[in-house]
Amino acid sequence: MKTYPQAYEPWLKALLPEVPSETLATCDQCAMVNPSGITRDPGPFLNHLKCCTYFPYLPNFSLGALTPEELNKAESRGIYLPVGLYPSMAEQDKISSFGAVGFGKRSELLCPFFDGVKNQCSIWAYRPGVCTSYFCKSTRGQQGLDFWKQVEDYLNQFEWTLACRVLETMNFNENTLSYCQAAMSEEIEPEERDFFIHEAWGEWISKKHEFYKDARKIALQITADELKIEPFAKSDRI
Numbered sequence: 001m002k003t004y005p006q007a008y009e010p011w012l013k014a015l016l017p018e019v020p021s022e023t024l025a026t027c028d029q030c031a032m033v034n035p036s037g038i039t040r041d042p043g044p045f046l047n048h049l050k051c052c053t054y055f056p057y058l059p060n061f062s063l064g065a066l067t068p069e070e071l072n073k074a075e076s077r078g079i080y081l082p083v084g085l086y087p088s089m090a091e092q093d094k095i096s097s098f099g100a101v102g103f104g105k106r107s108e109l110l111c112p113f114f115d116g117v118k119n120q121c122s123i124w125a126y127r128p129g130v131c132t133s134y135f136c137k138s139t140r141g142q143q144g145l146d147f148w149k150q151v152e153d154y155l156n157q158f159e160w161t162l163a164c165r166v167l168e169t170m171n172f173n174e175n176t177l178s179y180c181q182a183a184m185s186e187e188i189e190p191e192e193r194d195f196f197i198h199e200a201w202g203e204w205i206s207k208k209h210e211f212y213k214d215a216r217k218i219a220l221q222i223t224a225d226e227l228k229i230e231p232f233a234k235s236d237r238i
């Protein structure tokens with residue numbers, strides 16, 4: 001069983017271990033509807049929400065694989081930046097207002113990419129590391145849950161490194177990352193946020209979909225060796 005999204009195979013095949021399947025996380029019949037044993041979150045979750053009451057960061061190179069219709073799903077609730085997609089401030093306020101007790105329980109928090117008709121993720125192959133590494137239960141108990149948290153951290157690091165390398169390769173201004181980070185600050189006024197978003201995008205501001213498609217093409221030309229990411233630490237493996 002792979003520890004990374006299928007779409008990350010070109011970079012992570014040699015860096016992350018495969019592990020036995022997590023048979024206790026029965027996603028089609030969500031195991032957290034009637035939770036028992038050691039679980040990552042307390043539950044119970046609602047079956048039509050599962051663990052997708054979450055707004056994940058998606059890196060630029062994954063966004064390039066989505067259709068304009070798929071990108072539109074997050075338009076009103078997210079902020080699209082050159083480095084990737086983040087939840088908007090209003091979305092973050094909503095997440096904070098529900099707190100941990102909303103996870104798995106509040107439909108307002110459901111991910112924009114969740115397909116309510118099929119009751120599953122609509123971008124499965126391109127879901128980010130945070131989703132791939134989420135297991136509500138592990139056949140290896142707490143040790144397994146700890147392992148998946150380490151995988152999540154590793155995947156976060158990989159996504160950020162490759163997304164930044166893509167910007168570098170596309171000759172984005174050296175201030176782009178600072179503008180992206182400033183645009184996500186909680187401390188600023190809406191006009192300032194608009195300013196930073198505009199500065200971050202530069203000439204791409206009205207061509208975001210084209211940008212993400214190019215970002216994906218560029219990312220696929222960058223090898224794992226060029227990223228200089230250390231393999232997942234051997235001592236962390238189980």
Ligand code: SF4
Nearest residue numbers: 026027030031051136
């Ligand atoms: S990983 Fe998520 S969808 Fe799968 S069984 Fe656990 S809570 Fe349900």
Ligand code: SF4
Nearest residue numbers: 052111113114121131
């Ligand atoms: S991207 Fe997919 S797996 Fe991740 S939270 Fe959204 S719907 Fe769920």
